[in-house]
Amino acid sequence: MMKRVGIIGVGASKFGRRDDVSVRELAWESIKEAMEDAGVTQRDVQLVVAGSTAYRGVELYPAPPVSEYSSLLGKTPIRVEAACATGSAASFSAVNAVASGVADVALAVGFDKMTEVDTATSLAIGGRGGNYQWEFHMYGTTFPSYYALYATRHMAVYGTTEEDMALASVKAHKYASLNEKAHLRNRVTVEDVLKSRVISWPIKLLDSSPISDGSSAVIFASEEKIRELKIDTPVWIEAIGYGSDTSSIARRGEWTSLRASRDAAAMAYSRSGRSPTEIEYATVHDCFTIAEIMAYEDLGFAERGKGASLLREGQTEKDGRVAVNLFGGLKAKGHPLGATGLAMLYEVTKQLREEAGPVQHQFKNYVALTHNVGGTGHYAYVTVLSR
Amino acid sequence: MDGIPLELRYSLPEKGYERFWEGLKRGEIWATKCDKCGVVYYPPQVDCTNCMTKTEWVKLGNKGKIMTYTVVKAKPQGYDKLEDYVIGIVKTEEGVDLMCWIKGRPKVNDTVTLTTDGMRVIGETNAL
Numbered sequence: 001m002m003k004r005v006g007i008i009g010v011g012a013s014k015f016g017r018r019d020d021v022s023v024r025e026l027a028w029e030s031i032k033e034a035m036e037d038a039g040v041t042q043r044d045v046q047l048v049v050a051g052s053t054a055y056r057g058v059e060l061y062p063a064p065p066v067s068e069y070s071s072l073l074g075k076t077p078i079r080v081e082a083a084c085a086t087g088s089a090a091s092f093s094a095v096n097a098v099a100s101g102v103a104d105v106a107l108a109v110g111f112d113k114m115t116e117v118d119t120a121t122s123l124a125i126g127g128r129g130g131n132y133q134w135e136f137h138m139y140g141t142t143f144p145s146y147y148a149l150y151a152t153r154h155m156a157v158y159g160t161t162e163e164d165m166a167l168a169s170v171k172a173h174k175y176a177s178l179n180e181k182a183h184l185r186n187r188v189t190v191e192d193v194l195k196s197r198v199i200s201w202p203i204k205l206l207d208s209s210p211i212s213d214g215s216s217a218v219i220f221a222s223e224e225k226i227r228e229l230k231i232d233t234p235v236w237i238e239a240i241g242y243g244s245d246t247s248s249i250a251r252r253g254e255w256t257s258l259r260a261s262r263d264a265a266a267m268a269y270s271r272s273g274r275s276p277t278e279i280e281y282a283t284v285h286d287c288f289t290i291a292e293i294m295a296y297e298d299l300g301f302a303e304r305g306k307g308a309s310l311l312r313e314g315q316t317e318k319d320g321r322v323a324v325n326l327f328g329g330l331k332a333k334g335h336p337l338g339a340t341g342l343a344m345l346y347e348v349t350k351q352l353r354e355e356a357g358p359v360q361h362q363f364k365n366y367v368a369l370t371h372n373v374g375g376t377g378h379y380a381y382v383t384v385l386s387r
Numbered sequence: 388m389d390g391i392p393l394e395l396r397y398s399l400p401e402k403g404y405e406r407f408w409e410g411l412k413r414g415e416i417w418a419t420k421c422d423k424c425g426v427v428y429y430p431p432q433v434d435c436t437n438c439m440t441k442t443e444w445v446k447l448g449n450k451g452k453i454m455t456y457t458v459v460k461a462k463p464q465g466y467d468k469l470e471d472y473v474i475g476i477v478k479t480e481e482g483v484d485l486m487c488w489i490k491g492r493p494k495v496n497d498t499v500t501l502t503t504d505g506m507r508v509i510g511e512t513n514a515l
Binding site: 121127133135141142150152153156199202248251 | 399458465472476488496
């Protein structure tokens with residue numbers, strides 16, 4: 001019998017170029033905030049899962065220095081990695097530890113310092129995010145180019161336009177401007193996006209999330225422990241769904257939708273007993289603007305090929321039919337790979353607890369989800385939460 | 388401060404895939420196929436992991452259709468000295484989807500002639 005699991009504390013560092021700290025202090029920023037939020041100390045935390053891709057920072061094995069700095073020695077048996085879904089892999093592991101009874105209180109911390117290498121090196125690491133031998137080595141794929149292959153096909157099959165994609169960027173920057181922890185806080189227009197430098201056509205600079213440093217932490221506890229600690233605002237994990245797909249993008253057989261996302265969503269909806277129409281708030285994986293449009297479709301918020309219409313009609317704005325990424329999304333808040341999945345749980349927890357300040361969404365039934373893709377659909381996690 | 392540089396030098400095994408790399412030098416594209424279940428593997432793999440058996444090599448034809456493409460302008464380390472290049476995914480007449488570089492002016496659903504430059508597969512568009 002699995003135990004019911006709730007979130008009792010969340011923390012997030014400021015995202016951006018963080019030359020002022022090493023990865024240890026960066027991770028501590030979010031761990032400290034999460035423990036203070038939950039009202040617990042290191043003594044209460046029984047198990048820590050560290051999520052980091054670590055490829056771009058000097059610390060290739062970052063869990064030990066982070067747990068040492070954070071006084072969490074003896075509690076960090078594992079570091080997990082699932083590319084851009086690393087934070088969700090960390091939460092998946094921590095939630096399972098609590099659900100199974102291995103720990104009553106588990107902390108998942110995700111972090112990456114991505115700005116320690118230059119952009120060409122970062123592109124070469126991201127290009128290895130698919131299949132090294134048959135794609136990166138032979139053809140010089142980059143991470144933007146993988147998503148560009150989806151964008152071109154989506155445009156050809158469904159008539160999605162570069163202007164449609166730009167709307168996702170405009171929305172992300174608008175909300176990030178209200179988030180003091182966001183990396184990019186400038187507002188942009190559709191014209192700005194269209195005129196920005198081409199990275200991998202049709203993806204332009206302002207269609208892309210920035211290269212960011214950051215950390216996020218979430219503390220999970222069992223229902224009994226939540227009662228014992230007298231936490232009166234737990235956010236419940238209703239279900240986590242997962243999916244995965246081929247390393248070679250050419251083998252996917254379709255380039256307008258992510259099978260891993262569809263599978264993860266189907267599992268999460270089925271296990272929680274929820275349907276897409278019940279979701280009032282969502283964080284979706286918008287590493288590039290086309291990814292946000294595909295996410296709407298893969299999560300069932302829009303029919304296949306109709307994702308862009310939600311943006312055009314403003315249905316994913318604050319107080320829209322389903323509000324999406326009101327903290328600025330990966331696109332503008334930033335996307336430090338290991339932190340992102342946990343930053344999504346941070347955001348949804350703040351929203352469900354009505355602590356989101358200027359971007360607080362009005363809920364009726366307090367049901368939300370996070371959607372976090374690793375690689376270009378190599379992994380996906382969808383988590384359904386409620387208050 | 389500057390960190391200590393980490394220089395990684397790799398060497399990759401080619402064993403079992405000589406047919407593929409030699410084929411590329413002759414302008415040929417090779418895949419593998421399982422005689423038992425009929426699955427064609429591209430990228431090729433020596434094992435049929437469905438049937439727990441070994442695959443056989445099969446040569447692919449040289450006609451295909453562009454499924455999607457992108458023009459790479461921001462290039463990664465290792466490709467940074469090259470001009471902009473076009474990465475495409477092409478469906479061959481046998482129904483195999485493969486990555487290639489596109490030469491010419493690409494358009495989704497255009498037909499291409501598949502060839503190689505000795506190191507990779509090239510799809511040449513017939514459009515001017």
